[in-house]
Amino acid sequence: QVQLQQSAAELARPGASVKMSCKASGYTFTSYTMHWVKQRPGQGLEWIGYINPSSGYTEYNQKFKDKTTLTADKSSSTAYMQLSSLTSEDSAVYYCAGITFAYWGQGTLVTVSA
Amino acid sequence: DIVLTQSPATLSVTPGDSVSLSCRASQSISNNLHWYQQKSHESPRLLIKYASQSISGIPSRFSGSGSGTDFTLSINSVETEDFGMYFCQQSNSWPRTFGGGTKLEIK
Numbered sequence: 001q002v003q004l005q006q007s008a009a010e011l012a013r014p015g016a017s018v019k020m021s022c023k024a025s026g027y028t029f030t031s032y033t034m035h036w037v038k039q040r041p042g043q044g045l046e047w048i049g050y051i052n053p054s055s056g057y058t059e060y061n062q063k064f065k066d067k068t069t070l071t072a073d074k075s076s077s078t079a080y081m082q083l084s085s086l087t088s089e090d091s092a093v094y095y096c097a098g099i100t101f102a103y104w105g106q107g108t109l110v111t112v113s114a
Numbered sequence: 115d116i117v118l119t120q121s122p123a124t125l126s127v128t129p130g131d132s133v134s135l136s137c138r139a140s141q142s143i144s145n146n147l148h149w150y151q152q153k154s155h156e157s158p159r160l161l162i163k164y165a166s167q168s169i170s171g172i173p174s175r176f177s178g179s180g181s182g183t184d185f186t187l188s189i190n191s192v193e194t195e196d197f198g199m200y201f202c203q204q205s206n207s208w209p210r211t212f213g214g215g216t217k218l219e220i221k
Contacts (some may be wrong), residue, residue: 106157
């Protein structure tokens with residue numbers, strides 16, 4: 001069965017960076033784009049961007065373009081998202097979503113605090 | 115960016131009621147509209163794709179309709195497990211955008 005397993009919660013200082021992972025299983029990783037979505041506590045969903053694991057091509061929401069770097073490792077079927085220059089506004093749950101949003105990871109909680 | 119406006123913000127219903135949730139797009143998006151359910155502390159779950167296409171494993175009481183700018187998610191005879199948040203999302207253009215959500219709560 002398809003699964004997207006995300007990395008554990010992160011606690012980071014303001015100004016730092018974090019890199020989270022999303023390991024895919026149960027399907028051909030390179031056949032589908034991987035999307036990333038942000039959800040702040042009690043808020044709605046924001047699309048961050050996607051990566052094509054086969055080509056490495058990325059597309060970003062302009063709002064997150066300077067904040068986010070998406071990468072993928074075909075050998076381990078894992079997608080990564082790095083967030084840089086963290087502020088309190090980056091405290092949120094981050095989801096990976098694959099196969100045209102039909103499958104979602106369990107989310108990675110990022111808390112930015114001094 | 116395409117703005118999706120969901121209404122109502124909150125819908126209070128009794129189990130067994132049938133309900134309709136609305137999603138309106140700021141410009142035409144054809145049928146490129148998808149619906150998700152999110153329960154507290156869980157990931158979103160895809161309910162309906164391309165406005166009206168059913169998803170394997172989703173109960174048949176969920177259905178979708180609409181095209182262009184106006185879309186509806188209908189739940190026929192709400193069950194207690196259906197309470198939570200519902201979001202619409204468009205895939206007509208970049209960036210992908212989501213509606214603000216409708217909270218379905220028990221009356």
